[in-house]
Amino acid sequence: MSRPDPDRTDRRSFLQAGAIASAAALSTSAAGANPPAQDPPAAAPGATIPKRALGKAGVEVTMLDQGAIRGPSYDRILRYAFASGIRMFDTAKVYGTEPNLRRWFEQDPEVRKEIFLITKDMPKAPSQLLSMLDERLEALGTDYIDLFFIHGLGDDHSLDDAVNMVVSDEFKQTAEAIRKSGKARFVGFSSHHKDRATIIQKAAEAGYxxxxxxxxxxxxxxxxxxxxxxxxxxxxxxGLISMKQIAGQFFGDKPEGNILDDVSRRVPTLKERNLSPFQGLLHAIWSDERITSVCCSMRNTEQIRENVDAARRFEPLEAADLGLLRDATLAHGPTLCANCDGRCSDAGGTRADLGTLTRYLTYYRHLGDRSEARRQYALLPPEARDWSGADLDSARAACPERLDFARLLPGVDRDLG
Known part of the structure; x- marks a missing residue:
């Protein structure tokens, strides 16, 4: 995986002295409605984006992954992202976007050969993946998928069940059968569950x-x-792909007030490099050599241009700049804690899933996914939604990103209930 490639950012060389040593992830409309400090150049057809190796899989993928979006503009977004150099595309059964990709492949069959395609499904047992894969192939109109994920591992499973899903002999045999069939080149899972650290650790140790x-x-x-x-x-x-790196009014589709100006003021490096706050976040993420690609649900051509420009001009951020960027975002009251591990609920003395509730509120208010936010909220058990009686001050103090639960949770009840 170390073969020379002028368009590839070396996974080791950018870890300069003092550079970031933490991992990162993002799946959001990383570029907002506001333009960057200076408008990035328009994407040139066929332009390249730096690539990184996807673990030991033996394949290199673009550092940007076009995430799925809902709405009539998606067909145009797919084509514009491709023309801008993006060669990694993400979808899933529950997104309802697989038909858009199928239509694209039917209209331009050569595209399928040039992209790395990811889709997902939600099995209760590993053996279900085999029939689900056939369904996804039919929906996409292709005879193979590059990467097939278990979708949202942990969301519909107990922790024990989630761990067993990816460490069992059944999963090992199923994954091997999938790869051998040629219907999917690689197998894995996605997770934003509060216990994802345990799930990921066990899965990594098993190595399946x-x-x-x-x-x-x-x-x-x-x-x-x-x-x-x-x-x-x-x-x-x-291989590691980042997602769900969203922070409400700062990194959502509708930044509020003078947030962007204030962040740029607080982080001088952004101005020096002519980066918007969104581009600065991407550079922070890519500064971790463990992260292969960033999945962004880019919703318009401006967001694609800005993020592609960030990828082409990537330079690692040093730890001091990362700290400034962190402090600037937290100062504006994020609505989602991407580092949530459930400590907020424990500190608040509640069975309510405070981190998940605020994540769904962010989907609804800042990412435009209103129907999906309500659907997922409705699937939560009653105890996970009932935050009454919780010590919200203690929950906020325990939260890694100090979410203001007293301000946010009434909005959850109002908008999602």
Whole structure:
């Protein structure tokens, strides 16, 4: 995987002295409605984006992964992302976007040969993956998928069941059968569950998965369980793709007030490099050699242009700049904690899933996924939604990103209930 490639960022050389040593992830509309400090150049057809190796899988993918979006503009977004140099595309059964990709492949069959395609499904047992894969192939109109994920591992399973899903002999045999069939080149899972550190650690130790997509933030504490799990993934050669790196009014589709100006003021490096805050976040994420690609649900051509420009101009951020970026985002009251591990609920003395509730609120208010936010909220058990009686001050103090639960949770009841 070290063969020369002028368009590829070397996985080791950018870890300069003092550079970031934490992992990161992002799956969001990383570019917002506001333009960057200076408009990036328009994408040139066929332009390249730096690539990184997906673990030991033996394939290199673009550092940007176009995530799925809902709405009539998606067909145009797919084509514009491709023309801009993006060669990694993400979808799933529950997104309802596989038909868009099928239509694209039918209209331009050569496209399928040039992209790395990811889709997902939600089995209760590993053996179900075989029939689900056939369904996804039919929906996409292709005879193979590059990477097939168990979708949202942990969301519909107990922790024990989630761990057993990816460490069992049944999963090992199923994954081997899938790869051997040629219907999917690689197998893995995605997770934004509060116990994902344990799930990822156990999966990495078992070594049956090729790649993992996870919710993450670039200022993850070095001694955290999730950071240690990602170290194990790196050692085992498991590819890592970031997602769900969203922070409400700062990194959503509708930044509020003078947030962007204030962040740029607080982080001088952004101005020096002519980066918007969104581009700065991407650079923070890519500064971790363990992260292969960043999955962004880019919703318009401006967001694609800005993120592609960030990829082409990537330089690692140093730890001091990462700290400034972290402090600037937290100062504006994020609505989602991408480092959530459930400590907020424990500190608040409640069975309510505070981290998940605020994540769904962020989907609804800042990412435009209103129907999906309500659907997922409705699937939560009653105890996970009932935050009445919780000590919200203690929950906020325990939260890694100090979410203001007293302000946010009434909005959950109003908008999602």
């Amino acid at each position: 998965v090729d790649a993992i997509m996870l919710q993450y933030r670039p200022w993850l504490p070095a001694d955290s369980a999730l950071n240690r799990a990602l170290d194990t993934c790196w050692e085992k050669g498991i």
